[in-house]
Amino acid sequence: xxxxxxxxANDIAEIEIGVSLEALLSAAARKARMHSLAAIFHAGSGHPxxxxxxxxxxxxxxxxxLNVWPEGIDDPARDRFVLSKGHAAxxxxxxxxxxxxxxxxxxxxxxxxxxxxxxxxxxVDLPFVETSTGSLGQGxxxxxxxxxxxxxxxxxxxVYALLGDGExxxxxxxxAAMAAAHHKLDNLCVLIDYNKLQSDASNxxxxxxEPLAAKWRAFGWAVTEIDGHDIDAxxxxxxxxxxxxxxxxxxxxxxxxxxxxxMMENVPxxxxxxxxxREQTEESLRELGGSIEEIKELLDV
Amino acid sequence: MSxxxxxxxxxxxxxxxxxxxxxxxxxxxxxxxxxxxxxxxxTGVHHIRKSHPAQFLQFGIAEQNMMAAAGGLAAVGLLPxxxxxxxxxxxxxEQARLSLCYARRNAKIVASxxxxxxxxxxxxxxxxxxxxxxxxxxxxxxxSPADAxxxxxxxRAILEFNGPVYMRTGRSPAPAVFGEGHVFEIGKGQIIRExxxxxIIACGVEVARALAAADMLAADGIRARVVNMPTxxxxxxxxxxxxxxxxxxxxxxxxxxxxxxxGGAVAEALGATVPCPIEFVGVADTFGSSGExxxxxxxxxxxxxxVRQLSEERLNIGDVxxxxxxxxxxxxxxxxxxxxxxxx
Numbered sequence: 001x002x003x004x005x006x007x008x009a010n011d012i013a014e015i016e017i018g019v020s021l022e023a024l025l026s027a028a029a030r031k032a033r034m035h036s037l038a039a040i041f042h043a044g045s046g047h048p049x050x051x052x053x054x055x056x057x058x059x060x061x062x063x064x065x066l067n068v069w070p071e072g073i074d075d076p077a078r079d080r081f082v083l084s085k086g087h088a089a090x091x092x093x094x095x096x097x098x099x100x101x102x103x104x105x106x107x108x109x110x111x112x113x114x115x116x117x118x119x120x121x122x123x124v125d126l127p128f129v130e131t132s133t134g135s136l137g138q139g140x141x142x143x144x145x146x147x148x149x150x151x152x153x154x155x156x157x158x159v160y161a162l163l164g165d166g167e168x169x170x171x172x173x174x175x176a177a178m179a180a181a182h183h184k185l186d187n188l189c190v191l192i193d194y195n196k197l198q199s200d201a202s203n204x205x206x207x208x209x210e211p212l213a214a215k216w217r218a219f220g221w222a223v224t225e226i227d228g229h230d231i232d233a234x235x236x237x238x239x240x241x242x243x244x245x246x247x248x249x250x251x252x253x254x255x256x257x258x259x260x261x262x263m264m265e266n267v268p269x270x271x272x273x274x275x276x277x278r279e280q281t282e283e284s285l286r287e288l289g290g291s292i293e294e295i296k297e298l299l300d301v
Numbered sequence: 302m303s304x305x306x307x308x309x310x311x312x313x314x315x316x317x318x319x320x321x322x323x324x325x326x327x328x329x330x331x332x333x334x335x336x337x338x339x340x341x342x343x344t345g346v347h348h349i350r351k352s353h354p355a356q357f358l359q360f361g362i363a364e365q366n367m368m369a370a371a372g373g374l375a376a377v378g379l380l381p382x383x384x385x386x387x388x389x390x391x392x393x394x395e396q397a398r399l400s401l402c403y404a405r406r407n408a409k410i411v412a413s414x415x416x417x418x419x420x421x422x423x424x425x426x427x428x429x430x431x432x433x434x435x436x437x438x439x440x441x442x443x444x445s446p447a448d449a450x451x452x453x454x455x456x457r458a459i460l461e462f463n464g465p466v467y468m469r470t471g472r473s474p475a476p477a478v479f480g481e482g483h484v485f486e487i488g489k490g491q492i493i494r495e496x497x498x499x500x501i502i503a504c505g506v507e508v509a510r511a512l513a514a515a516d517m518l519a520a521d522g523i524r525a526r527v528v529n530m531p532t533x534x535x536x537x538x539x540x541x542x543x544x545x546x547x548x549x550x551x552x553x554x555x556x557x558x559x560x561x562x563x564g565g566a567v568a569e570a571l572g573a574t575v576p577c578p579i580e581f582v583g584v585a586d587t588f589g590s591s592g593e594x595x596x597x598x599x600x601x602x603x604x605x606x607x608v609r610q611l612s613e614e615r616l617n618i619g620d621v622x623x624x625x626x627x628x629x630x631x632x633x634x635x636x637x638x639x640x641x642x643x644x645x
Contacts, residue, residue, distance in 0.1 A: 076378060123376075123404045131372060132404045135395060138369045142400050145373020145381075148358065152334070153378065172396075175363035179370070182361070 021064060022231045028098045029059035029231075033260050034288050035094035035104060038298035040274075041281040043111035046119065047272030049264055051091035053195040053228070053255040054162060058095035060234040061160060061191075070100045073127045077155050080130045080146050084139025085164035085193060086120035087272065092129075093117050101128040108301055119273075137170030139163075140190065144176045147188035147248075158242065162191045166198030169207045174219070180248040181220030188248040189241040190221075193228065195257035197268045213252055221250045228253025260288050309342035315471035316413040318449035320345020322456040323382065327353040330460050332380040334358055336367050344384040344413040345470065368393035371408040372400030380407065380460065387412035387428035387469060394434055401465045402440045409459050410435075415445070415469040416556030417589050417597040418506050427589035427597075433561025435467040436534045442487060443534040444468040445555075445563075447508035448478040451531060454485035462487055469505060473594045476509045478529070490537040492544075496526035499612050500544035500551050504530050504563050506594075507554035507582065507603065514554075514608035525612055536566040542574035550615045552580045554608050556598075559583035580615040582608050 019027075032055045040046030067079040083092045090110055097104035102117075109115035116125040120134030130146070133139040143161035150157045167173060180188050194212070196203055203209050216223045222244045226233040234253070241249035257271070258264025261284040276284075278299070285295045310316045327333055327349055339362050341347040350357040358374075360367035364385055371381035383390075390397070390412045401408045412431060419427045436443050442464060446452040452470055459466045478493070490502070494515050503511035508529050515525040526548055530537065545551055551571065553564035564581040571577055584601050598604040 080376075131376060132399055135399050137365070138372075138396055138400050141366045141369030141396070142373040142376065142404075144366070145370030145375075146377050147373070148370065149334075149374040149377035149379045152355075155377075172363075172365040172369070175361075175366035176370070179360055179363065179366055 025059045025063045025231050029056045032094035034285050036090035037284050039090045039108050039110035041276040045273045047087040049257040049270040051088045052259045053257045054193040056229050062095050062099045065238045079157050080159045082139040082143040082161045084161045086133030089121050096128050136167040137172035141176045144180045147185040158187045160189050165194045177219045185248045190250040192252045195255045197257045199271050216250045222247045225252045228255035310345040312474045313449050315452040316345040318452040319470045320348040322453040324348035324352045334379050336383045338385045346384050364389045364393040368396035369400040372406045375406035375408045382409045384411050386414040387431045398438050402438045410467045413470045414472045418471050418473050418594050420594045421591050423591040424588040429558045429584050432557050442466045445505040446531045450479040488532050488535050490528050490530040490540045493529045494527040496524035498524045500526040500548045502528045502530050503554040506556050510605035513605035517609040538570040541570045545575035545577040552612045554582035580611040
């Protein structure tokens with residue numbers, strides 16, 4: 001996978017080996033999942049469930065959609081990505097590491113004193129983090145402001161924000177949704193990691209979100225619903241969003257919380273913040289297809 | 302039928318001075334964008350809406366989104382100025398904390414309608430907590446100018462300053478304190494009336510009241526020094542310490558809760574430099590109510606006569622080691638055991 005690690009994001013032509021983009025992104029997502037769990041294991045705390053559910057979305061963003069490269073991270077015309085569900089930071093760091101935005105080994109210092117890889121992303125610490133998040137709703141508003149500002153300055157750049165489903169219970173989300181549609185921010189694309197679970201229980205038990213697509217449509221957004229683990233569907237939704245004019249786009253990605261690890265799948269208790277044992281971590285990494293070498297490399301640091 | 306007479310920003314209020322100045326600076330600061338939550342006529346930014354519509358952004362009545370979106374606008378190179386009433390800034394304070402201050406954005410918040418100066422709208426609208434709340438956010442500069450002249454100067458200063466700022470303006474017409482040639486510098490207070498018996502340190506509308514109080518005290522033979530302290534954070538510690546050293550007693554005056562605002566900042570500065578008796582003029586940890594600003598000032602003990610009265614009381618308490626109440630509170634019987642007293 002050396003080619004993948006070194007491949008500039010969004011530049012398929014430069015990947016020489018005969019792997020399809022889908023296979024490549026799928027592999028990146030798998031590695032990001034493994035890295036996330038390893039980092040949470042080393043940290044002794046963190047949110048695995050929601051990191052695993054959004055790994056495919058993040059791999060597709062950094063691997064195929066975002067017009068941003070590690071060496072051009074300050075380019076004012078770059079695309080922006082905001083992880084509004086900041087607690088999925090391990091998945092962001094892991095995906096970014098897969099595409100050369102940070103060092104994968106250093107990212108295993110997650111949540112440690114002095115680490116740039118804080119429990120929630122901080123813009124001052126890491127160049128690829130576009131704003132500090134961790135208070136639900138705010139990242140979306142900041143992304144909305146970025147989209148507005150880029151349009152005002154006539155940049156073609158696009159802005160993406162990844163929101164959790166529980167996050168949609170914040171009133172600020174609907175303030176931002178209204179404003180983005182009112183200002184016709186068609187350079188803004190929201191992804192919803194719709195894994196149906198939040199901190200304590202299901203969305204349905206805590207605060208019903210449905211009919212979710214209808215809500216966004218009513219707010220003036222172009223809505224696409226997809227399987228958030230289907231790489232083809234994610235890429236296709238990005239393409240649709242990019243050609244949508246006059247309205248912002250939302251991709252409601254149906255996902256599985258804890259995706260890829262049996263004991264975590266659809267179990268709210270793994271939302272976090274949780275402590276992973278060495279045994280649980282090893283078993284999870286094996287389930288994700290980790291080789292003995294990969295597991296050793298991730299856990300024995 | 303004729304149109305109703307709207308009571309918006311006009312005359313010599315601080316909000317009007319801010320709004321007009323902002324409009325006049327819009328060409329000089331091309332990155333400037335002003336954010337409004339459907340209250341432009343109240344905050345004074347209706348001027349820039351008219352003069353520079355492309356630099357005016359409407360967010361509707363949704364302050365949390367507006368505050369955080371300012372972080373996004375700043376992130377892509379613009380110079381956002383968030384405007385609304387002070388009390389609604391409190392509603393979005395967590396957005397100011399995370400998306401502006403923690404994210405180190407060069408964004409400004411300018412709040413009209415602070416304090417009892419709001420008047421008839423009543424207690425719900427009279428924000429008496431903003432100086433304390435915004436002062437507690439790391440990296441936030443907090444400013445409260447005294448009159449229209451100083452507001453105009455401060456408006457330019459905050460646009461030139463790199464970093465998040467919270468600035469109060471004011472709703473009601475305010476008496477002029479400063480003339481031509483007044484200088485405003487972020488982080489600096491200034492002695493605007495000399496005196497040696499007591500120092501009154503004031504900000505915002507209380508500066509004019511402090512000057513009036515000093516006149517009344519002079520009639521009683523008390524020489525009160527008056528300090529204008531428009532920057533609450535970072536507070537001018539050197540000036541405060543010097544005043545404590547020279548005059549011994551300090552009185553603070555602000556249109557704000559007595560907890561955590563200018564008085565709190567001055568007390569912190571003195572505690573760390575020249576401990577000295579302080580009296581706090583402000584709203585005594587309660588809410589406001591409807592009424593005209595001057596009536597409210599009388600009612601809630603922030604008027605010039607209260608500044609005068611507390612200044613006299615402060616003097617009458619005398620040295621700390623002569624004050625039985627303070628001594629009892631400290632559990633000390635022997636007067637001589639208290640190290641710090643007035644320095645006269």
